[in-house]
Amino acid sequence: MTLRALAFDVFGTVVDWRGSVIRELTAFGEAHGVDRDWAQFADDWRAGYPPAMDRVRTGELPWMKIDALHRLILDELLERAGIDGIPDGDVAELNRAWHRLDPWPDTVEGLTQLKRSFTITTLSNGNVSLLTNMAKRAGLPWDCVISAELFRHYKPDREAYLGCAELLDVAPAELALVAAHPSDLRAARDAGLTTAYVARPLERGPGHEAPRVEDGEFDYLAEDFLDLARQLGATTP
Amino acid sequence: MTLRALAFDVFGTVVDWRGSVIRELTAFGEAHGVDRDWAQFADDWRAGYPPAMDRVRTGELPWMKIDALHRLILDELLERAGIDGIPDGDVAELNRAWHRLDPWPDTVEGLTQLKRSFTITTLSNGNVSLLTNMAKRAGLPWDCVISAELFRHYKPDREAYLGCAELLDVAPAELALVAAHPSDLRAARDAGLTTAYVARPLERGPGHEAPRVEDGEFDYLAEDFLDLARQLGATTP
Structure with missing residues (x-):
């Protein structure tokens, strides 16, 4: 698919x-x-x-x-x-x-590359106005803003993942969740989505390690969004 | 306000x-x-x-x-x-x-100017995937994509206008509906929104006139999006 x-x-x-x-x-x-x-x-x-x-x-x-x-x-x-x-x-x-959260250094360039080949959306437990204000301030180039708020079901409820696919009018497997959190990815996988793990070792501050991920547990494992764009062949305009 | x-x-x-x-x-x-x-x-x-x-x-x-x-x-x-x-x-x-609908000639530049001063969103009866695909193809720089689909209420149902304000976390009067159709604007006004009429005399093809609008019926009357940006003071970066 x-x-x-x-x-x-x-x-x-x-x-x-x-x-x-x-x-x-x-x-x-x-x-x-x-x-x-x-x-x-x-x-x-x-x-x-x-x-x-x-x-x-x-x-x-x-x-x-x-x-x-x-x-x-x-x-x-x-x-x-x-x-x-x-x-x-x-x-x-x-x-x-x-x-008013700041993006990681690779975020804006990575999203810009990925947007050339894919529809890119948020799928966050953050509310729509939070995500919209954040994107406007940080220059995040979303194609649309999808939130758990639209389904009144927070992730990892299945309704959030399937609701996102339904709004985008794609089959669950045609949609990949991109996340730094294995629990989120596992719930997405259980709902039938494709999964892409991105390591964010600095999320909890220096001196922490990124969560452990089993080999083959997710469809893609990436260092950051630029690496994900390379793996998905989305780097060229 | x-x-x-x-x-x-x-x-x-x-x-x-x-x-x-x-x-x-x-x-x-x-x-x-x-x-x-x-x-x-x-x-x-x-x-x-x-x-x-x-x-x-x-x-x-x-x-x-x-x-x-x-x-x-x-x-x-x-x-x-x-x-x-x-x-x-x-x-x-x-x-x-x-x-795959094409924007009017002033649309992209007008939206780009308005986006500097305001959060800009769709509020359309078109579904989310339709609006998202359209924006991607035509380069429409929405901050977010809001559709009647999210409320399961088509305009002119009041729920669509109030639901949009609620998602954006603004009071109804802090939100303006921009539309070429008086009936849509009247329903938005009745729900407490600010209203901006934009004339699109070519919507029904050459030889038709834009709908008649009463003086003072809406808060703004604009020739096109560039004119609206001027009236709202949103033209300078």
């Missing part, structure tokens, strides 16, 4: 959420005269997100956008860190840090 | 459906050795579309993508024109003529 479209996980795969959120938190701290371990704060913010999504996936919480989940976690972390008296507008602005 | 995003009607407003579909039908006729009044055929194809959508809107038909509605109408028109024996793949390819 011919590959026709590529759907990209975003946080960690396309953008460096950790470095970007630390940058935003540091600026927030300077503006408000508070000093904390912002790297740890960023890691805790991110760590709160899978369990919060699971509360939505299991029905314990009603459907909520990631923006709202990020805000729930942020309010808790600020309280726990003893940071109070911050005007609500400033907390809301800090929460939108996730709209 | 500040304007933050622009949602564009597509067929007729962004692209010249009539000229493009006549071009596709003429090529189809030549390939299959049939000659008909292709301008009339294109007009009949388009004329079949509002009643077909109404059958979905009233619940007489289940939800169907525009691709499927276009195909229903096309099959009827081919039969009525006595054109038979065409392989199904060729009819499907002809049906995708609506994915």
Whole structure:
């Protein structure tokens, strides 16, 4: 079956959420005269997100956008860190840090090459406005913006992967999920999608290793988006 | 209230459906050795579309993508024109003529200018894959692709306009519908959106006039997208 479209996980795969959120938190701290371990704060913010999504996936919480989940976690972390008296507008602005994540160095050029041969879309748990604002700021050249929000099913729910193929009007195997996270790729594979693992060893900061991947577990293993473009024959205009 | 995003009607407003579909039908006729009044055929194809959508809107038909509605109408028109024996793949390819519509001369430059100051999206009854394929072929620089398909409500259902604002996370008045069709704009206005009428006098071919619009009925009246960019102060990088 011919590959026709590529759907990209975003946080960690396309953008460096950790470095970007630390940058935003540091600026927030300077503006408000508070000093904390912002790297740890960023890691805790991110760590709160899978369990919060699971509360939505299991029905314990009603459907909520990631923006709202990020805000729930942020309010808790600020309280726990003893940071109070911050005007609500400033907390809301800090929460939108996730709209202002920076791409990895190869991202824009890699997507531009891949776009010549494939339809390229997001397939993220981030909400549509978050993904749209991020793309506009970072110059990500998506053909369209697809989010779990459109299906009201967060990945790894099967509905997100199949819903993406349905919107693009391609068979599941004609669509590849591109992601740095084996769990996401395994769920995509189980739904019938093609899979492309891209290593992002710096996602959790220096000194961590990229997740282990079994040989042959996924259809493609790439160093970065430029390597993926080479493997898929998408480098020439 | 500040304007933050622009949602564009597509067929007729962004692209010249009539000229493009006549071009596709003429090529189809030549390939299959049939000659008909292709301008009339294109007009009949388009004329079949509002009643077909109404059958979905009233619940007489289940939800169907525009691709499927276009195909229903096309099959009827081919039969009525006595054109038979065409392989199904060729009819499907002809049906995708609506994915290959050409932009008006000012469209790409106008959108590029407007994109500097606003989030720009489609808000079309065309399905996501149709809009995505069209944008890729024609170079339409959307920030995201929003379709009635995402809400399972065709315009002028209120859910389509409000759903677009909700996905973009803006208040209805912060979002302007840009359209060449007063009925679409009136429904958007009734849902609380800002409205921008753009005249497309050639939509129905030469010799037709653009629809009449009352003075003050809409927030902006523009000659084309470049004029709209000037009126909205979006011309400079």
